Amino acid sequence: MSLPPDTLLARFQALDAFLLAHQPLWRPKPFTHLTLPWETAHPDLANWLRARTLDQAEAEHNHPELLTAPAPYPALAAQAKALSEVPPLSTGALQPCHSRLNVDVPGRKWQQIEAFADALTFQHPVTGWLDWCAGKGHLGRRLLQPGQALTCYEYDPALVKAGHALSQHHGLNAEHRLQDVMASDCCLPVDKAAVALHACGDLHVQLLRRSVHLANSQLAIAPCCYNRTQSTQYQPLSRAAADSFLRLSRDDLGLPLSETVTAGARVRRQRNQSMAWRLGFDLLQRCARGEDEYLPTPSLPASWLGKTFADYCTDLAALKGLELASAIDWAAAEAAGWQRLAHVRNLELVRNLFRRPLELWLVLDRALYLQESGYQVRLGLFCTTALTPRNLMLLAERPKAFQN
Ligand SMILES: C[S@@+](CC[C@H](N)C(=O)[O-])C[C@H]1O[C@@H](n2cnc3c(N)ncnc32)[C@H](O)[C@@H]1O
Numbered sequence: 001m002s003l004p005p006d007t008l009l010a011r012f013q014a015l016d017a018f019l020l021a022h023q024p025l026w027r028p029k030p031f032t033h034l035t036l037p038w039e040t041a042h043p044d045l046a047n048w049l050r051a052r053t054l055d056q057a058e059a060e061h062n063h064p065e066l067l068t069a070p071a072p073y074p075a076l077a078a079q080a081k082a083l084s085e086v087p088p089l090s091t092g093a094l095q096p097c098h099s100r101l102n103v104d105v106p107g108r109k110w111q112q113i114e115a116f117a118d119a120l121t122f123q124h125p126v127t128g129w130l131d132w133c134a135g136k137g138h139l140g141r142r143l144l145q146p147g148q149a150l151t152c153y154e155y156d157p158a159l160v161k162a163g164h165a166l167s168q169h170h171g172l173n174a175e176h177r178l179q180d181v182m183a184s185d186c187c188l189p190v191d192k193a194a195v196a197l198h199a200c201g202d203l204h205v206q207l208l209r210r211s212v213h214l215a216n217s218q219l220a221i222a223p224c225c226y227n228r229t230q231s232t233q234y235q236p237l238s239r240a241a242a243d244s245f246l247r248l249s250r251d252d253l254g255l256p257l258s259e260t261v262t263a264g265a266r267v268r269r270q271r272n273q274s275m276a277w278r279l280g281f282d283l284l285q286r287c288a289r290g291e292d293e294y295l296p297t298p299s300l301p302a303s304w305l306g307k308t309f310a311d312y313c314t315d316l317a318a319l320k321g322l323e324l325a326s327a328i329d330w331a332a333a334e335a336a337g338w339q340r341l342a343h344v345r346n347l348e349l350v351r352n353l354f355r356r357p358l359e360l361w362l363v364l365d366r367a368l369y370l371q372e373s374g375y376q377v378r379l380g381l382f383c384t385t386a387l388t389p390r391n392l393m394l395l396a397e398r399p400k401a402f403q404n
Contacts, residue, residue, distance in 0.1 A: 001087040002380035002395075008371060009240055012364040015083050015357050016244050022076065026255065026354035030347040031279070032294035034286075038350075044070040049346040054272070054338070057345035062259055062385075064352040076353055084356040089119040089380035089393060095145055098170050105138050108387065113139050115383035116197050122218050122397050123376075128192035132207045132221075133199040136163040137176055143195065150174040151189055153181050181206055193218035198390060201228035201253075208237065208366055212373040217398045222382060224390040226362050227253035238368035246361075256359035258352065259389045272341060273305055279344065280337020281313050288317070288324050295320065309334040363392045370396045 003011065019026070024038050039046035048070050060067045065077040094117050102110045116139065127148060131140030134152035136159050144150045150173065154160050160176045167174035179186060181203055188194060188210050196204050196219075204223045211219050227250050229235075234248035263271065278297060285295050297316060304312055310330040317324045367377045375396040382393040 002089055002378035003086060005371065005377055008364055008367050008377070008379065011083070012238075012240050012361065012368060015361045015364065016240075016246060018079060018083055018357055019354065019361060020244075020246055022354065025076070026351045026358070027252065030344040030351070031275075034292065036347060042070075042072065045073055045350070046347070049349065050343050052342070052346045054342040054345055057342065057349065058268075060349060061345070061352070062389075064349045064355075067349055069349070073350065073353075076350075080353045080357050084360055086360065086392065087380050089378065089382055089395070090121070091115075091118040093121045094118040097142055098172070101141055101170065102138075104136070104166065109138070112383060112388050113142050113197065115387060116195075116220075116222060116393065117142050119380070119382040119393055120195070120220050120395070122193060122395070124218070124397065126193045126218065128189070130189055130192040130194040132194055132196040133181060133203050134163065134176070135159050136166060137174060139195060139197050140174065141167060141170065141172060144172055144174065148173070149192070151192060152176045153179040153186075155180045186210065188214045188216045190214055190216045193220070195219070196221040196223075198222055198224040198388075200225035202230060203228075205229075205237065205366075208369060211396075212370070215398070218396070220393065220395045221366075222390060222393045223363060223366065224257075226256060226359070227251070229253065236365060238365050238372055240368050241361075241365040252358070253362070255351070256355050256362070258348075259355060259385075270302065270305060274300075275344075276337040276341040277305070277309060277312055277334070278337075279340040280309065280334050281316055283336055283340070284313055284324055284328065284333060285317065285320070285322060288322050309337075359392070363394065367394055367396075370394070374398050 028036050028038075030036060036046070065081045067073065067077070094114060105113070120143065129140050129143050129148065129150045131137050131150065131152040134140055134154045137150070137152035137154070140150045140152050150167070152160075152163055152174065154163065154176065155178065157178055160178045164176040167176065186206075194207055194211060194216055196207050199207065199221070204221050207219065207221065210216070229250060232250050234253060236242040236244065281297070282294060286292055289295070297320065300316070304315070307315070308330075310328070313324060313333070363379065367379050371377050375398045378395040380393060381391050383391045385391055
């Protein structure tokens with residue numbers, strides 16, 4: 001199954017209207033604002049969220065739609081859920097593979113590859129594969145069937161070398177090419193179906209643009225990292241997105257990725273401490289500068305979390321050329337950081353409702369661009385969110401007759 005092709009534009013427009021109407025709810029980041037502009041309009045919701053604990057926020061972080069919060073939360077959650085509904089793609093395309101092909105591939109990555117391959121069907125037979133930003137080419141090797149050829153594009157020489165060695169080891173017909181896919185002369189072997197599993201921002205967009213330009217007839221992508229892009233403002237691909245009034249910064253494009261994968265207790269504690277201390281420092285720097293504005297700070301080595309909170313703040317202030325007040329109650333300042341973290345995490349639940357709608361808006365922009373360029377497009381899920389939250393897959397095929 002997939003989203004019916006003739007509904008893609010209508011879904012895009014509905015998402016566009018939803019995102020435009022509620023910009024004040026998803027644009028400002030609780031991490032950088034002491035109070036959010038929407039809190040005055042929705043005091044019941046804001047107070048309710050602010051009364052909750054950090055643990056409560058974390059329980060719903062990846063499923064904000066399950067929270068029973070005051071209005072307008074439930075209506076927004078229902079609308080976000082309905083607009084984000086995407087069916088799973090039909091499966092059954094997974095072919096038997098060479099034994100031990102998964103040696104050297106982390107378990108979860110291999111499951112993603114198999115799920116991607118299982119959903120990868122085209123109407124016309126595939127004569128060969130192009131694995132775009134292939135890493136060691138695990139996906140390409142998994143797809144390769146007798147009689148087909150594989151080309152892998154990758155710009156990290158160590159991965160190209162390791163990929164080549166693996167393909168040789170398995171006796172497979174594969175070329176691992178050292179290729180910067182962003183290079184203006186990057187060609188596509190148009191007799192091959194191009195696949196890109198989790199090629200970041202500009203990298204998968206480049207595949208779409210090159211495919212359209214060079215009349216490649218089959219491609220399949222699972223996009224990720226929409227914010228890894230050279231442009232500071234989002235560059236729409238389709239006519240529908242170009243006509244939209246939605247302007248997205250690189251920072252906005254990070255929203256779909258803010259879903260955290262389940263981490264172990266130690267990693268979670270470290271991540272929380274790092275954020276609570278940053279927020280604690282933020283309160284102190286606002287006083288020191290006499291300016292009620294967030295001050296960006298650089299990412300710090302993990303060893304900084306081994307300092308006392310007092311040393312952490314003093315050293316960070318020195319790094320920013322700031323002098324903190326002389327008498328600080330450090331225990332109270334640290335507790336304030338943790339309290340702010342609980343507020344931030346709970347207030348973020350509102351913003352998180354827009355994560356999937358924004359992601360789908362972006363993927364539909366890609367789908368519509370391909371549709372406008374003569375491709376038959378299918379958009380669906382290739383695996384569960386538990387396997388990877390970046391589980392949307394776009395399959396595009398262009399009838400040979402359309403090729404120029
Ligand atoms: C997130 S990994 C995905 C790898 C593989 N598709 C997978 O699913 O395991 C992205 C890959 O793109 C490669 N890459 C990044 N920029 C590139 C470029 N400009 N040209 C070619 N490959 C690039 C990276 O070295 C990395 O191997």
